[in-house]
Amino acid sequence: MPNSFWSYQETLDLAGLRSTNPPLGLLTVAAMLPSDWEIRFADRNVRCETEDDWAWCDLVIISAMIIQRQDFRELIQKGVFLGKKVAVGGPFPTSVPDFALESGAHYLILDEGECTLPLFLEALERGEPEGIFRSAEKPDVTQTPIARFDLLDLNAYLAITVQFSRGCPFQCEFCDIINLYGRKPRTKTPEQMLAELEVLYQMGWRRYVFVVDDNFIGNKRNAKLFLQALIPWMEEHQYPFILLTEASLNLAEDMELVELMVKAGFTLVFMGIETPDTDSLLGINKVQNTRQSLIDSCHKITRAGLQIMSGFIMGFDNERPGAGQRIQQFIDDTGIPQCQFSLLQALQNTAMWERLKQEGRLTDSLNTFHQGAIMNFVPTRSVEEITEEYIEAFWGIYEPMPYLKRTFRHFMMMNGWRGKTCRPITGKEVGLFFAICWRQGITRSTWFRFWWQLVTIALLKPRLFYDYMTTLGVGEHFFAYRHQVRAQLLQQLVKLKQTKPVPDQPQVEAEATACVTI
Known part of the structure; x- marks a missing residue:
């Protein structure tokens, strides 16, 4: 997943975590595959697959969203290059199947898997080397x-x-x-x-x-x-x-x-x-x-x-x-x-x-x-x-x-009810909270505001304290990410202005003269 609003990369780094959340679609597909299949799972936001994984597998199953399209294409191409059968699905190939086909995928399991995954498995049993599996039906x-x-x-x-x-x-x-x-x-x-x-x-x-x-x-x-x-x-x-x-x-x-x-x-x-x-x-x-x-x-x-x-x-x-x-x-x-x-x-x-x-x-x-x-x-x-x-x-x-x-x-x-929890605070959460205190309460000009607000929340809204600190921790991602967003957009603006057609000089002078006359 490239760095984006949802990646929370800076916050995850401070907390010692690898990813915001796992790919639920792939985990659900794994539960729908035949029970005698051997499965190795790799979330590339957590760990990359190894060369041993590539050598071991017969079939590669990949899911992706549009923001992951570059990595998606490279994985398909690597699988094809290594002689593996590649099956793909998920929201991106469902919306843009041509991208997966042009990248070399053998099987496109599109739409909702409860309907199309069985079609794919039947095709495999028949020995079909490729196929596109779609269904307008909405599964139960x-x-x-x-x-x-x-x-x-x-x-x-x-x-x-x-x-x-x-x-x-x-x-x-x-x-x-x-x-x-x-x-x-x-x-x-x-x-x-x-x-x-x-x-x-x-x-x-x-x-x-x-x-x-x-x-x-x-x-x-x-x-x-x-x-x-x-x-x-x-x-x-x-x-x-x-x-x-x-x-x-x-x-x-x-x-x-x-x-x-x-x-x-x-x-x-x-x-x-x-x-x-x-x-x-x-x-x-x-x-x-x-x-x-x-x-x-x-x-x-x-x-x-x-x-x-x-x-x-x-x-x-x-x-x-x-x-x-x-x-x-x-x-x-x-x-x-x-x-x-x-x-x-x-x-x-x-x-x-x-x-x-x-x-x-x-x-x-x-x-x-x-x-x-x-x-x-x-x-x-x-x-x-x-x-x-x-x-x-x-x-x-x-x-x-x-x-x-x-x-x-x-x-x-926020004045709503909040249930009493038995959840333990983990070491990673403690580490994140200390990092927030250091950055926002000591090294930045926000230090006075940070400590005053922190004490106020602790005294007046103690059951919201964890959520409040987590929200401040998420802010660390945005404080860093805004620099990347600005740089990327300014670079694109420069390119846009360079490629914009400019009227030739005589036309500009004629227009200026007409304006003066009016």
């Missing part, structure tokens, strides 16, 4: 097996991932979730989820568990049923996990659901706010964010006890100048510490991608899709103006002092 996830968590080195990760639902009921123009998983959310049963959590508990895991649904509340009824079953399990086990998830902002319209999430041990929720500009939200069909005041919705959720992590985007059609400053002001007003802020990218096969393709505005359908990438289409206002606004806003959001101030305000706003 109540039949999905528990992922092979036993293959993991648990000491390498910040969080372990589980999945409750697939799909989202909304139709945001820029999002590819409904293309991958459909608009009808499908959920596992409460019994399934508790069984998965029990496996992690018995393995000794006692840190973050990320419920990686794209919208945990897509099916509110089933979400409530799961939470009602989860609460007594968490109480009985003395809250062994810190739960995180993603949800749409209309969560603020159902305070019963918010309270159930808090009582079940959820502490943080990622929400796609995108922009405070209502016109832009309507333009991308994100109407669910226009029904109530965005700031009021955020404050309701925070006061109830959930920390918000948010997504923001610049570059929507007909966006007014100053969007970066408005987003920055909104973030300050809500006190949201972590903001996944990026320039808009058109994802392949989304409604936006299709529209921009018809309008002839796409420039690169396979951009790198991270914070240091310029948009892959022609926007309705100057690319330079948008990018310069974005650089300034991203830099300002992740200045250490503003980050500390709004993190403090965010946690001071």
Whole structure:
């Protein structure tokens, strides 16, 4: 995984960890393979496969997201060069199968594996040397097996991932979730989820568990049923996990659901706010964010006890100048510490991608899709103006002092219930906390603010102290990453300006004369 918003590389280094979370898709595929197969698992964010692994295997199975495309291509090519059969799947090849084919993959196991993995296994039994396996059917996830968590080195990760639902009921123009998983959310049963959590508990895991649904509340009824079953399990086990998830902002319209999430041990929720500009939200069909005041919705959720992590985007059609400053002001007003802020990218096969393709505005359908990438289409206002606004806003959001101030305000706003936990503090967590104290409390100009806030949180919000310190630790990644983002974008701006056509001199003089005459 290249360094990005989600990699938390600086924070992981301070904590002595290797990766934010494991690839749940591959672990689930491993559970669906024949029981007599021998499997070696390599998460390349934790350890690279060895030459012995390559010599040992008959078949290489690779999954990837679009941001991993370079490593994905190189692995496919290496497997082919070594004479191995290569099978690929996951969100990137499902959206862009031609990339995997051009790289040399023999088998493309696309869409959802519960439907297409059996087709692949049948083809192998028939001795077919290659194939593409697709299915428009959306599988019943109540039949999905528990992922092979036993293959993991648990000491390498910040969080372990589980999945409750697939799909989202909304139709945001820029999002590819409904293309991958459909608009009808499908959920596992409460019994399934508790069984998965029990496996992690018995393995000794006692840190973050990320419920990686794209919208945990897509099916509110089933979400409530799961939470009602989860609460007594968490109480009985003395809250062994810190739960995180993603949800749409209309969560603020159902305070019963918010309270159930808090009582079940959820502490943080990622929400796609995108922009405070209502016109832009309507333009991308994100109407669910226009029904109530965005700031009021955020404050309701925070006061109830959930920390918000948010997504923001610049570059929507007909966006007014100053969007970066408005987003920055909104973030300050809500006190949201972590903001996944990026320039808009058109994802392949989304409604936006299709529209921009018809309008002839796409420039690169396979951009790198991270914070240091310029948009892959022609926007309705100057690319330079948008990018310069974005650089300034991203830099300002992740200045250490503003980050500390709004993190403090965010946690001071949180009044919700918090269950008593028996989780032990690990040596890696202690090391991270000492590193935070050294950097933010001694070496930086934030030292007075840091210690004053720390004492205040410890005295007034003691049960939030761990989450508060962790959020400050995550800030270390952003304080460093903003330098990389700025450098990458400035470099691309220089190239953009160098390649822009310049009118020849006579034409410029004629235009100037005409203006003077008018």
